[in-house]
Amino acid sequence: MPITLYDFELDxxxxxxxLTLSILGLKWQTVAVDVxxxxxxxxxxxxxxNPLGRLPILKDSGLTLHEPEAILAYLAxxxxxxxxxxPASPDEFGQAMQWLIFAARDLDVAIAARQHMLFGGPGDxxxxxxxxxxxxxxxxxxxxxxxxxxxxxxxASNPTVADIALFPAFALSRDFGIDHGEFPALRRxxxxxxxxxGFITMPGIPHYC
Amino acid sequence: xxxxxEWHPISLSESVESGTSAGVQLLGRELVVWRDSAGAAHxxxxxxxxxxxxxxxxxxxxxxxxxxxHGWQYDTGGQCRYIPAHPDLVVPETIKVPVYAVREQxxxxxxxxxxxxxxxxxxxxxxxTVPVRSLYLDCSSxxxxxxxxxASLDPFQQSMxxxxxxxxxxxxxxxxxxxxxxxxxxIQTISETRTALHIAISGSAKRYxxxxxxxxxxxxxxxxxxxxxxxxxxxHTAAQLSAxxx
Numbered sequence: 001m002p003i004t005l006y007d008f009e010l011d012x013x014x015x016x017x018x019l020t021l022s023i024l025g026l027k028w029q030t031v032a033v034d035v036x037x038x039x040x041x042x043x044x045x046x047x048x049x050n051p052l053g054r055l056p057i058l059k060d061s062g063l064t065l066h067e068p069e070a071i072l073a074y075l076a077x078x079x080x081x082x083x084x085x086x087p088a089s090p091d092e093f094g095q096a097m098q099w100l101i102f103a104a105r106d107l108d109v110a111i112a113a114r115q116h117m118l119f120g121g122p123g124d125x126x127x128x129x130x131x132x133x134x135x136x137x138x139x140x141x142x143x144x145x146x147x148x149x150x151x152x153x154x155x156a157s158n159p160t161v162a163d164i165a166l167f168p169a170f171a172l173s174r175d176f177g178i179d180h181g182e183f184p185a186l187r188r189x190x191x192x193x194x195x196x197x198g199f200i201t202m203p204g205i206p207h208y209c
Numbered sequence: 210x211x212x213x214x215e216w217h218p219i220s221l222s223e224s225v226e227s228g229t230s231a232g233v234q235l236l237g238r239e240l241v242v243w244r245d246s247a248g249a250a251h252x253x254x255x256x257x258x259x260x261x262x263x264x265x266x267x268x269x270x271x272x273x274x275x276x277x278x279h280g281w282q283y284d285t286g287g288q289c290r291y292i293p294a295h296p297d298l299v300v301p302e303t304i305k306v307p308v309y310a311v312r313e314q315x316x317x318x319x320x321x322x323x324x325x326x327x328x329x330x331x332x333x334x335x336x337x338t339v340p341v342r343s344l345y346l347d348c349s350s351x352x353x354x355x356x357x358x359x360a361s362l363d364p365f366q367q368s369m370x371x372x373x374x375x376x377x378x379x380x381x382x383x384x385x386x387x388x389x390x391x392x393x394x395x396i397q398t399i400s401e402t403r404t405a406l407h408i409a410i411s412g413s414a415k416r417y418x419x420x421x422x423x424x425x426x427x428x429x430x431x432x433x434x435x436x437x438x439x440x441x442x443x444x445h446t447a448a449q450l451s452a453x454x455x
Binding site (some may be wrong): 065138141144147148149180181182184187188191206 | 220221223224225226229231232233234265266279342343345405418419420423426430
């Protein structure tokens with residue numbers, strides 16, 4: 001049984017998993033789920049796989065996993081024997097986890113802002129926009145400081161699953177009205193990220209670098 | 210001479226790498242700043258004459274910038290040179306993007322929206338500058354200036370604490386010093402309610418790269434916290450207190 005990804009093309013959380021699969025050079029099969037407008041992810045067979053009613057869901061040799069950051073960490077541990085994408089050293093592992101949790105919790109407002117703009121999701125447009133700007137500022141501040149230490153990635157001296165988990169919110173920020181002009185350190189990081197072997201795009205992320 | 214005819218800083222020089230573009234706003238106008246592969250910076254109106262797409266979303270190839278929408282390519286003079294849908298067409302001279310004067314001084318990219326006036330400050334020292342960061346603030350440029358006038362500045366690697374000195378260098382460029390150390394700060398009026406401060410250290414990379422940059426980054430981040438603290442609500446509280454006292 002190959003790795004199976006239950007996927008919605010326009011979902012940035014599914015994109016994180018597609019990016020990881022591609023960057024790790026894995027083969028996988030995609031099951032396209034009619035999230036919008038079909039709400040197929042809320043049908044009983046999907047709720048049986050993830051009672052929270054969200055994508056992505058990954059199946060691999062008898063294991064069913066949801067939550068994108070957990071899937072990223074699983075794939076890295078299972079298929080990156082060099083241990084670069086989920087570092088083994090306590091320092092770098094701790095920092096990778098810190099940014100994975102930031103991606104899962106604090107960047108939620110950026111996902112909500114984009115959902116609101118593209119699909120009419122709930123929330124106040126102004127509050128979502130301001131909240132998203134604040135968390136992108138946190139990322140920008142971090143990468144300015146990393147730059148002074150000649151470090152190019154969020155958590156380690158090499159790219160990790162944390163960079164993958166953080167990339168979509170910035171790359172798609174124009175979808176919710178935040179231009180990249182005021183984030184020079186994230187622009188530089190994003191250009192480096194686009195050059196990684198196996199990098200792929202999604203709708204809303206132009207293919208030119 | 211209106212503000213259009215003044216020089217305004219729109220970015221730190223290091224923030225726009227060769228072969229890349231970025232969108233900036235100045236006096237309510239949208240501009241694209243881009244750097245060609247030879248390293249020269251250009252500031253233009255941020256609009257492709259074809260369909261109005263922002264050129265800052267586009268991509269730089271050698272000495273041209275191409276629109277993301279239909280790939281129309283413009284040379285460094287703003288002149289359209291190539292239209293992919295009509296590869297054999299000699300593009301009419303009328304298809305041209307408005308371009309603005311540009312200079313690089315004190316580690317910042319400067320532009321003027323009208324004409325090409327003389328720079329209002331003397332040229333930077335031979336040691337050059339070391340970049341700190343650009344700060345984007347939800348306040349007017351006057352409020353940002355007030356925050357700078359009252360700012361303190363911890364000295365870097367020296368024990369003697371001197372009083373911070375804030376002074377105008379001319380135009381939209383200012384300096385904040387403590388002892389031997391000087392920050393140069395360019396003020397960009399994005400709109401009436403939004404301001405950017407472009408902050409660099411006057412001196413050599415040998416002296417300030419790394420630890421010096423980090424020291425003044427902390428200062429800049431603190432300044433952002435103070436500048437964004439709503440002074441009006443403090444006044445409001447004071448008024449309420451005095452009303453309560455009556």
